[in-house]
Amino acid sequence: xxxxxxxxxxxxxxxxxxxxxxxxxxxxxxxxxxxxxxxxxxxxxxxxxxxxxxxxxxxxxxxxxxxxxxxxxxxxxxxxxxxxxxxxxxxxxxxxxxxxxxxxxxxxxxxxxxxxxxxxxxxxxxxxxxxxxxxxxxxxxxxxxxxxxxxxxxxxxxxxxxxxxxxxxxxxxxxxxxxxxxxxxxxxxxxxxxxxxxxxxxxxxxxxxxxxxxxxxxxxxxxxxxxxxxxxxxxxxxxxxxxxxxxxxxxxxxxxxxxxxxxxxxxxxxxxxxxxxxxxxxxxxxxxxx
Amino acid sequence: xxxxxxxxxxxxxxxxxxxxxxxxxxxxxxxxxxxxxxxxxxxxxxxxxxxxxxxxxxxxxxxxxxxxxxxxxxxxxxxxxxxxxxxxxxxxxxxxxxxxxxxxxxxxxxxxxxxxxxxxxxxxxxxxxxxxxxxxxxxxxxxxxxxxxxxxxxxxxxxxxxxxxxxxxxxxxxxxxxxxxxxxxxxxxxxxxxxxxxxxxxxxxxxxxxxxxxxxxxxxxxxxxxxxxxxxxxxxxxxxxxxxxxxxxxxxxxxxxxxxxxxxxxxxxxxxxxxxxxxxxxxxxxxxxxxxxxxxxxxxxxxxxxxxxxxxxxxxxxxxxxxxxxxxxxxxxxxxxxxxxxxxxxxxxxxxxxxxxxxxxxxxxxxxxxxxxxxxxxxxxxx
Numbered sequence: 221x222x223x224x225x226x227x228x229x230x231x232x233x234x235x236x237x238x239x240x241x242x243x244x245x246x247x248x249x250x251x252x253x254x255x256x257x258x259x260x261x262x263x264x265x266x267x268x269x270x271x272x273x274x275x276x277x278x279x280x281x282x283x284x285x286x287x288x289x290x291x292x293x294x295x296x297x298x299x300x301x302x303x304x305x306x307x308x309x310x311x312x313x314x315x316x317x318x319x320x321x322x323x324x325x326x327x328x329x330x331x332x333x334x335x336x337x338x339x340x341x342x343x344x345x346x347x348x349x350x351x352x353x354x355x356x357x358x359x360x361x362x363x364x365x366x367x368x369x370x371x372x373x374x375x376x377x378x379x380x381x382x383x384x385x386x387x388x389x390x391x392x393x394x395x396x397x398x399x400x401x402x403x404x405x406x407x408x409x410x411x412x413x414x415x416x417x418x419x420x421x422x423x424x425x426x427x428x429x430x431x432x433x434x435x436x437x438x439x440x441x442x443x444x445x446x447x448x449x450x451x452x453x454x455x456x457x458x459x460x461x462x463x464x465x466x467x468x469x470x471x472x473x474x475x476x477x478x479x480x481x482x483x484x485x486x487x488x489x490x491x492x493x494x495x496x497x498x499x500x501x502x503x504x505x506x507x508x509x510x
Numbered sequence: 511x512x513x514x515x516x517x518x519x520x521x522x523x524x525x526x527x528x529x530x531x532x533x534x535x536x537x538x539x540x541x542x543x544x545x546x547x548x549x550x551x552x553x554x555x556x557x558x559x560x561x562x563x564x565x566x567x568x569x570x571x572x573x574x575x576x577x578x579x580x581x582x583x584x585x586x587x588x589x590x591x592x593x594x595x596x597x598x599x600x601x602x603x604x605x606x607x608x609x610x611x612x613x614x615x616x617x618x619x620x621x622x623x624x625x626x627x628x629x630x631x632x633x634x635x636x637x638x639x640x641x642x643x644x645x646x647x648x649x650x651x652x653x654x655x656x657x658x659x660x661x662x663x664x665x666x667x668x669x670x671x672x673x674x675x676x677x678x679x680x681x682x683x684x685x686x687x688x689x690x691x692x693x694x695x696x697x698x699x700x701x702x703x704x705x706x707x708x709x710x711x712x713x714x715x716x717x718x719x720x721x722x723x724x725x726x727x728x729x730x731x732x733x734x735x736x737x738x739x740x741x742x743x744x745x746x747x748x749x750x751x752x753x754x755x756x757x758x759x760x761x762x763x764x765x766x767x768x769x770x771x772x773x774x775x776x777x778x779x780x781x782x783x784x785x786x787x788x789x790x791x792x793x794x795x796x797x798x799x800x801x802x803x804x805x806x807x808x809x810x811x812x813x814x815x816x817x818x819x820x821x822x823x824x825x826x827x828x829x830x831x832x833x834x835x836x837x838x839x840x841x842x843x844x845x846x847x848x849x850x851x852x853x854x855x856x857x858x859x860x861x862x863x864x865x866x867x868x869x870x871x872x873x874x875x876x877x878x879x880x881x882x883x884x885x886x887x888x889x890x891x892x893x
Contacts, residue, residue, distance in 0.1 A: 223725055224718050231715035331764070332551060337738050339768045345746060353725050354717075357746045429715045432738030432768060435551075436713065443714075467715070474718035480710040 221475050223353045228471020229464060230356055233363030234426040236463025238440055239447025240370045241419050246453045247378060248411050250391035252312040254445075255295060256419050258322035258438035263288020263420025264427060265330045265434060268338045277341045281424065285417040291322070292416020293409055300408050304394060319441065326434040336434055340427040363425055367463065370418070371456040387411065446488055449495055462491070539580035540573075540831050542820070543600030545612045545621075550587030554613040556805040557635045558583040560795075560813030561611035563802040564821065574824050574831065582606060586614045597621040601628045607836045611635040611816040613809055618642035630833055631840045631857065633820055635812030640685045649840075649863035651815045651848075651855055652780040655685065655757065656692040659732065661852075661869035662755050662778045663696040663704075664889040666730035670753055676706040676728035678719055680735040699889050716740045720747050730755060738768045745770045761808060761872060761879065769874040776882070778869035781811040781850045783881045785872070791849030794818075811850060819846050819855055852886030 238257070245253045253259075267284025271277055295318050303311055330336045344359040378384040389397040390404055398404045423437055431437050443466070450462025469487035473479050479486055542565070548555045558581065565579040573579065582604050584596035593616045600606045601624065609625070609632035612618075618634065618641040625632050625647040634642055637650030643657075653661070666675045681689060689709065697703055706726045711719055716739055723731055724747055733740065734757040744754070756765075756777040763785075769775045782789040784806055787796040795814045799806055823846075824831065827839045845854035845865075852868025868888030872879040 223721050227718040227721040228715075230717055234715070332553065337736075337764050337768055339738060339742075339770075342742060345742075347746070347748075354721050355747050359746075427738075428742040429717070429739050431713065431736060436736070470714060471718045474710070474722060480708065483710045484712045484714070 221472070223351075224471040224475030225468055226351045226354045226356075226471070228467040228469065228474070230354065230360045230467070231429055231470065232464035232467030233360055233367055234429050234463075235443060235447050235466045236367040236460045237363055237370070237422045237425060238444035239451065239459040239463050240367055240456060241415070241422050242441075242444045242448035243451055243453055243456055243459045244370060244374050244418070245415050246448070247374065247456075248387050248391060248415065249296070249299075249408055250308065250311075250394075251299060251315060252308065252445075252453070253295075253415075254312065254315040254441055255319040255322055256315075256415075257423065257441040257444060258319050258326065259288055259292050259295065259416050260419030260421075260423035261326060261434050261437040262291045262322065263416065264340070264423040264437065265326070265338070267420070267424060268340055269330075271341060272338070277343060281421075284424065285420045288420030288423075289413040289416040292419065293413045296409055296412025296415075299412075300405050304404075319438070323435065323438050326438060330434040332433065332435065337432040340424060340432060342428045345428075359425070359428070366421075366425065367460055371460050375456055383407070446491055450491055452495075452498070466491070537577070539578045540824070541580050541582060541604055541606045543582050543584065543597075543604060543606035543609045545584045545586050545593060545596045545600070545609065545614045545617045547588045547614050548583075548585035550585075550589065552588050552615045552638075554636065554807075554809045556799075556807055556810040557611055557613040557813040559802065559804045560798060560810040561635070561817040563798045563804065564814055564817035567798070568821055574821070577831065579821075579824075581610075586616065588615050590616050590620055593617050593620050594624070597624050601630060605833075606630070607831060607833045608633070608820065608840075610820045611813045613638070613812065615639060618645060618648055622648060628833075629837050631837050633816045633840075633857070635816040636809050639682070640688050643688075643864040644862045646861045646863075647837075649855075649857045649865060650812075651819065651851070651866060652758075652812055653852070653866045653869060654780075654864060655734075656688045657864055657867045658758055658778050658780065658869050659689060659692040660695045660699075660889050661867065661887050662732050662757070663693065664700065665778065665869070665871060665887045666732065666753065666755055667696075667700055667702050669884060669887060670730060672730035672753060674705040674727050674729045675702070675732070676723055676726065676730065677704055677708065677732045678706075678711050678723060678735075679709045679733070680711045681709045696889065711735045715743070717743050717747070720744050720749060723752070724749055728752060733757070734759065737765045741769050741773050741775065745773055750774070755871075758808065758869070763879075766874045766879045767877045769877075771876070773874075775874040776871050777874075777879065778871055779808060780866075780869065781808060781815065783870060783872045783879065784808050784811055785879050786881045789881065791851075795850065815848060815850055815855075819848065822846055823857075852888045853891075 241256050263284045266287040267280045270280035344362045347355045348358045386402045447462045451459030466487050473483040473486045544558050546558050547553050562581045569578045586593035586596050612634040613636040615638040619639045622641050622645040632648045634650040637654045642650050643654050666672050730753040732755050750772050753774045758780045761777040761779050782792050795811050798814050823839050823843050827835050840857035841859045845856040847854045851866045855865050868886040870886050871882045
C-alpha cells in the first residue's frame with residue numbers, strides 16, 4: 221500500500237505540470253485552452269522526428285519548442301484578431317475546435333496509436349533514490365522542480381513585474397487595457413508563443429510516463445483540466461497540490477483490489493467531491509467567479 | 511375476392527425478389543464483400559488489398575468454373591453507423607455471396623445478427639471483438655484475443671517455466687468473461703493459477719502497477735496495453751529479469767523500437783511472424799504482398815489466408831455458386847491445413863467458431879523482432 225502511494229506520488233509531478241499549463245494559460249491570457257496538450261504534442265513530435273533523424277536531443281528540443289510556440293502563436297493570433305472581444309466561453313469553444321483539427325492533422329502526420337508510437341528521449345532516467353520497492357528516477361525530481369519553477373515564476377511574473385501587471389489588465393479587462401495604452405495584441409502573441417513552448421517542454425517530460433503516440437498525448441488535456449480544476453483555474457499552488465493528489469489517488473486505487481476496476485474514475489470523483497466542498501458557499505456565475 | 515386479386519401480383523413480386531436475392535446470379539462475376547477500416551482510428555487498408563490480390567491471381571488463372579471473383583470493399587472508418595450500412599449495402603444491393611477478409615473493429619458485434627438472418631457467412635481476416643468468435647455465421651482466420659491469451663499463459667508457465675505468472679491487462683467492454691474463460695482453460699490444462707490478475711490497467715502512469723507486480727515477485731507478466739511508457743518505467747523500476755509477454759497487437763515495427771535495451775519483451779503472434787518471410791507458409795503471403803506492393807503487416811497475412819481458404823472451399827462447390835451454396839459449403843467443409851497458423855481452419859456447423867489456436871513467439875532485440883525457435887505453442891496439443 222505504502223509502495224503504491226509512493227509510486228503514485230512519483231507521477232504527481234507530471235500531472236501537476238499538465239494542470240499548471242492550463243492554469244498558466246488562463247491566468248496570462250484568460251483562455252481555457254482545450255488545445256494545450258495537442259499543441260504541446262505537435263512540438264514534441266517535431267522534436268522526436270528530429271531526434272529519430274539523428275539530431276542531438278539538446279538541439280532538437282529548442283526546435284520542437286519553437287514549433288510548439290508557432291502553432292500556439294497561430295491559435296493566439298486567431299483568438300486575438302477574431303475573438304478578442306468575445307467572452308470566455310466562445311474562446312474556449314474556439315480552442316475545442318482547434319483541438320479537434322490538431323488531433324486529426326497530428327494523426328495524419330505522426331500516425332495512430334499502433335503505428336505512430338515513438339520512444340521519447342529520457343535523459344533523466346537514472347535512479348535518484350529508492351523508497352521501499354519504488355525506484356525514484358531523477359526525472360521525478362526534474363518534473364517536480366519544473367512544476368515549482370512554473371508556479372513560482374508565473375506568480376512572480378504576475379505579481380512583481382510591469383509585464384505581469386499589463387498581462388493581468390489584459391486578461392481581466394482587455395478593452396480597458398488597450399484604451400490605457402497597453403500594446404495588447406503584440407503582448408498577447410508573445411505570451412502565446414511562450415505558452416506553446418512551455419506546453420511542448422511539458423509534453424516531452426510527461427511522454428515517457430504517460431504515452432508515446434500523438435492521440436494519447438493530445439488527449440492528456442482531460443487530465444490537465446481535471447488537475448487545473450483543483451486550483452479553480454487560478455491558484456498555481458493548489459494546482460501543483462492537485463497534481464500530487466491525483467498521482468497519490470491513482471497509486472492508492474491501484475493497490476486496493478476492491479476499487480482497482482475504477483482506477484480511471486475514482487481520482488476524478490474525489491476531485492469533484494473536493495471541488496464541491498470548496499465551493500459550497502460560493503455562488504456560481506457571480507462576478508467573482510467568472 | 512377482391513383482396514386476393516390485389517394480393518396475387520404482390521405475391522408474385524415478392525417471389526421474384528426472393529429469387530433474385532441470395533447470390534449474384536449464376537453467370538457474371540462472383541461478388542464477395544469485405545468491411546475494413548481504411549480510414550479512422552484502426553486502419554488496415556492492406557487487408558482488402560491482400561484479399562483482392564489473391565482473387566486477381568485466381569481470375570488470371572481462369573476464375574472459378576469460368577466465373578471471375580469480384581471483391582467489393584467497404585471502408586467503415588470504425589464508425590458503427592457506416593459499418594451497419596456497409597453490411598446492408600453489400601448483402602442487399604450488391605448481393606454478395608459471402609464476406610471475406612473483413613478487419614473492422616466493430617463489424618462482428620454490429621452485423622452478426624444481419625449475417626445470421628441473411629444466411630451469409632463471413633470469414634474475417636482479423637477477428638477483433640469477442641463477437642467474431644461467438645457467432646454462428648462468422649469464423650475468423652486468426653486465433654483472436656482469448657485463444658491467444660491461453661497460449662501466452664501456457665508459453666509463460668510451460669515453455670519458459672516461470673512459476674509466478676501474472677496478468678496486467680486493459681479490458682475492452684464485453685471481453686472480461688472471455689478473459690476469465692481463457693485463464694480457466696490454461697488452469698485446467700496446467701493446474702496452475704495466476705499470482706496477480708489485474709485487469710484495470712488503463713491510460714495514465716503505469717508505475718503503480720509495475721511496483722505492485724514487482725512486489726508480488728512476478729517472473730512473467732502477460733500484458734496488452736500501451737508499450738512505450740510501460741517499458742520505460744519498468745526499466746526505471748529495475749524489472750530487467752521479468753519476462754514481459756505482449757499480445758499480438760503489440761507486434762509492430764514501431765513497438766519493437768520502443769523497448770529499451772536490457773528489457774525482456776516477447777510477443778505472441780497470430781500467424782507465422784511476418785518479419786521472417788522464410789517461415790512455412792509465409793512464402794505464399796510474401797509473394798502476394800511483394801508482387802502487389804502491399805504493406806507487410808500481420809493483418810495482411812490474415813487477408814491472404816482468408817482469401818485462400820475461401821477460394822479452396824469455393825472450388826469444392828458442385829453446381830451454381832450462390833449465397834446459399836456457399837454458406838452450405840462452409841458449414842459442411844473439411845478442415846483445411848494452412849501452414850501459416852497453428853491448427854487447421856474449419857467453419858463447420860457450430861454456433862460459435864474459433865478454429866485457430868496457438869501462437870508463435872517473437873522477442874524484441876535491438877529494436878527489431880526476432881522469431882524464437884519453438885514453433886507454434888498450442889496448449890491443448892502440447893498439454
